[in-house]
Amino acid sequence: MDLKSSTVLITGGSSGIGLEIAKQLLEKGAKVIVTGRDRAKLDEAKAKHPKLEVIQSDVADSKQVETLKQAITSKYPETNIVINNAGIMRKINMHENRALEDVTREIExxxxxxxxxxxAFLPHLKTKPEAAIVNVSSGLAFVPFAISPVYSATKAGLHSFTQALRIQLKGTNVRAIELAPPGTDTPLFTGDEFTKEDTAGPKPMPVDELARAFVRGLERDVEEIRPGVSNGLKWLSRIAPDFAVNMLGKSAQNMRH
Ligand SMILES: NC(=O)c1ccc[n+]([C@@H]2O[C@H](COP(=O)([O-])OP(=O)(O)OC[C@H]3O[C@@H](n4cnc5c(N)ncnc54)[C@H](OP(=O)(O)O)[C@@H]3O)[C@@H](O)[C@H]2O)c1
Known part of the structure; x- marks a missing residue:
């Protein structure tokens, strides 16, 4: 895809992978709008990258998604790429009590x-000569990480949704692209939610390296971008699926009630 003439909307672009992709796309000459829930984080991102446009919006709230669509189509009608990047990841022990509305937060x-x-955005994207929907899944879309069972299920679901969407969009000007990052050095993976033991294994990928691999893939029209360990996980899940699940399940073996 030609990125220089693109306008890109990134959900969850105030931190981590989304912010780094925003930065690299700005460097390519694209126009970039990012969203997030926390106003202070958005303001900080804007202060660091003055060319960035920021909009407060929560993807878990249908009304806010509708308002976002109206804001984007009226203020930035040239938008031709939507990157669904917003996400959270928690350690969830299913033996422990948790409010029912809380346990499904990752799914929302x-x-x-x-x-x-x-x-919300497909009708708009279909009016553009060249457009894309990018879904940010994870290497855990291919093999679940047992200490984060709900998260892993969302990423497997997003992988499946993207495959189906790609077929429905065949013959249109809109591509369905998946970015499946491996463990990456961002607050989500290296923050307080997990201990060092939980995430022991391959070193997290530096976020600038991950974003470069994504931008290169997008420029070359790669449909499923699987940097680093994610590619290995995809193949391992086919060659030795039980081995793969047990390998990533080790850290959950002590989760007892
Ligand atoms: N880091 C990794 O190892 C890794 C690996 C594989 C896949 N991924 C995926 O990559 C994506 C980005 O993660 P990251 O590592 O960059 O995490 P991050 O640094 O925690 O950033 C997450 C971003 O999403 C936003 N966000 C969270 N919930 C939101 C909501 N309901 N609506 C709108 N924005 C929301 C956050 O801002 P607010 O909190 O202010 O809303 C923040 O800007 C996620 O989908 C994640 O699952 C990450």
């Missing part, structure tokens, strides 16, 4: 968010 954000965004 990581899976229902991209589905809502796709439904």
């Amino acid at each position: 954000i990581n899976l229902m968010g991209p589905v809502r965004m796709t439904q």
Whole structure:
């Protein structure tokens, strides 16, 4: 895709992978708008990258997605790429009590968010000569990480949704692209939610390296971008699926009630 003449909307672009992709796309000459829930984080991103446009919006809220669509189509009608990147990842021990509305939070954000965004933005994207919907899944879409069972399920679901969407979009000007990052050095993976033991294994990929691999893939029209360990996980899940699940499940073996 030609990125220089593109206008890109990135959900969850105030931190981590989304912010780094925004920065690299700005460097390519694209126009970039990012969203997030926390106003202070958005303001900080804007202060660091004055060319960035920021909009406060929560992908878990259908009304806010509708308002976002109206804001984008009226203020930035040239938008031709939507990157569904917003996500959260928690350690969830299913033996422990948790409020029922809380235990499904990842599903609301990581899976229902991209589905809502796709439904809302597809009619607009279809009016552009060259457009794309990018869904940010994970290497855990291919093999679950047992200490984050709900998160892993959302990413497997998002992978499946993207495959199906790609078929429905065949013959249109809109591409369905998946970015499946490996463990990456951002607050989501290296923050307080997980201990060092939880995330022991391959070193997280530096976020600038991950974003470069994505931008290169987007420029070359790669449909499923699987940097680093994610590519290995995809193949391992086919060659030795039980081995792969047990390998990533080791850190959950002590989760008892
Ligand atoms: N880091 C990794 O190892 C890794 C690996 C594989 C896949 N991924 C995926 O990559 C994506 C980005 O993650 P990251 O590592 O960059 O995490 P991050 O640094 O925590 O950034 C997450 C971003 O999403 C925003 N966000 C969270 N919930 C939102 C919501 N409901 N609506 C709108 N924005 C929301 C956050 O801002 P607010 O909190 O202010 O809303 C923030 O800007 C996620 O989908 C994640 O699952 C990450």
